Amino acid sequence: MDEDGGSRPVTPESVALVIEEGDAPSDEEVARWLADQLDGWLDRDRVVIGVVVGELLDNARRYASPPYVVRLGVDEVREVLVVAVRDAPLTRFDGWDRGAGLLLVDALCSRWGVLAKPGSTVVWAELVFD
Template structure:
């Protein structure tokens, strides 16, 4: 199920807003996405809340369709971003280049200041930075 972050500072550069670990694909969790995001994003503007909800939904849907569990979702506020960083991790190793941008990633690209893929020892993380509305 969805869990909340502890709000701890990581080296003074970010605050974790919320985290979730999913052992298997569970489409029902996407239905509760707005409910889970309401607590960590309680102080966000309506536009940031909407954009983060869309981005998390798109990245989780891609992970469920194209990757293998376990999955992880993390929301944080890195100082360098000036908004919310969304990270969705999975246990699949795939290239970071040559990915065709499907409709979901085009939406993420258009809503975010930046996005990308990081390889990690246990798989990969797709991240996206949603900046605060002007």
């Protein structure tokens, strides 16, 4: 529960939005999905989470290929929200460029990183809220 008594419906098991090849949900549709998942969260926290999800998903769409999997999960032990976006990497990858989007993620998150495996890349970020 939040200090103000609100509940946080995102569970430790996490929730996911899967975007398959050929799907092209608009930014508004993704924002509605995210708003549904964050019902009961403080508005300022929802904005921060929205920026992080938007930047990670935008990078996946720009530099990789589908399917894209956006996952949210609360780690109740460490009291953090984990945002992760998985994608299928392109066959040629020239490395991560810390553009404005990743600088925003770096500024808003307690930590973030990239887990690259054959056939998928996951960019994850942890957010800590008071």
